[in-house]
Amino acid sequence: MERESLDQLTRRNVRTVEARRDVIREGERPRAVNVVLEGWACRYKQLPDGRRQVVSFFVPGDFCDANVFILKQMDHSIGAITRVRIAEITPEDFQGLMDRSQRVTQALWWHELVDAAISREWTANIGQRTAYERIAHLLCELFLRLEAVGLSRNCKVDFPLTQTDLADATGLTAVHVNRTLQELRRDGLIELHGRVLIIPDLARLQDVAMFNSNYLHLEHEGRHLDAND
Amino acid sequence: MERESLDQLTRRNVRTVEARRDVIREGERPRAVNVVLEGWACRYKQLPDGRRQVVSFFVPGDFCDANVFILKQMDHSIGAITRVRIAEITPEDFQGLMDRSQRVTQALWWHELVDAAISREWTANIGQRTAYERIAHLLCELFLRLEAVGLSRNCKVDFPLTQTDLADATGLTAVHVNRTLQELRRDGLIELHGRVLIIPDLARLQDVAMFNSNYLHLEHEGRHLDAND
């Protein structure tokens, strides 16, 4: 039942944003809760001098901040990586959703908590790991998240990020990402060509990345209320 | 009225944790929402090989994750920096709090959103800024947060972090933090001796740090329901 009311809302206001365009920009007033239905997007922050940091990726099923509209303005931008289809849920609809069902509210809190956990993991990733471990870690995370929403097929996922995207997300330069990806390939940990990523032995990749999936909290029932699963 | 019911809850189960002890450890099941009443604490994550990343600091008034008990286990630890007094709010009380008042619920969401925003800012800070900018940025943030809860007095705040804490929070080594603090002192941007931090000209420090306070969302009313203000 909750499933259905959510589905309904995500069908109402759908818009499409072209690849490499912004969904919403830092400084703007958030109008709605965005749900990514299709495609990839990212949050990013930009320093006055142009340096750019991607602070999270959105894959299908992800919410961009339940309740953002509580805040007066965006403190970061959301950009489309590929062309994305995005559902906008108005504050009223969103409130209604939470009023109607305790379970949906729980699921939304769950999603927020996981989102926060991912963000902290990124901080630790960038702060402590070497380039090699760091990229391996990010790939593990993305792979598992895609798998969780049914977007993997025998160790293979669609992977639209450029090396520049990876660089902006890991705090490295594109040149160094390039070299590091080559090492990962050479070591047989990944296959990455064009838009396809293959991780032949996830356990091994997790190992070198010191990846512990606990922060994704994949076992909880709450996740089954995600927009896509 | 909401103010009072919250105050009441934070008086009920208070415990004290000594400096440098853990409040709760990664892997444990979260039992309650923790509110820091007094002292400083931090969240941190530790890699299997010992590298440690502090992913946030808690100062008086801060909530450690509304609703954490939704999750099955902690994906990080919370450690006391100084001796801290912490109120534990049980899941039931917490739920009651939210059921009783829409405004409190909003304030809690506000707090979660700000917490997430801070976490993202840290990611960007570590990913993009130089050591000098990075430390300056962290000091700006902490100063403003302390000010917001009334813990500053003419440009001066109590500052119990060691250089090792700063190192773990910024992804630098303690040695380099030491050298960078000396530079900041030499440039007249900070005075830091013992447990006292003085920022004679905050605007100037913000400038070199490229610090934009928007992510703290200080202007919102919601913050006035924090445990300490």
Add this chain to the structure above:
DNA sequence: CGGGTAATTGACCCGGGTCAACAGCAGTGG
């Protein structure tokens, strides 16, 4: 086939890490 984006390579450099010694100072116990 032309134009643009993304990936790759090479040469060189620097911010910050590492290692190791030492200084300052608070607490503690004799």
Add this chain to the structure above:
DNA sequence: CCACTGCTGTTGACCCGGGTCAATTACCCG
């Protein structure tokens, strides 16, 4: 009152992971 211990801060010498700059080389798409 002083020696002892342990933590925090400081300094110096040396090194390396990753950045910078600049030129190519795929690749994709119309």
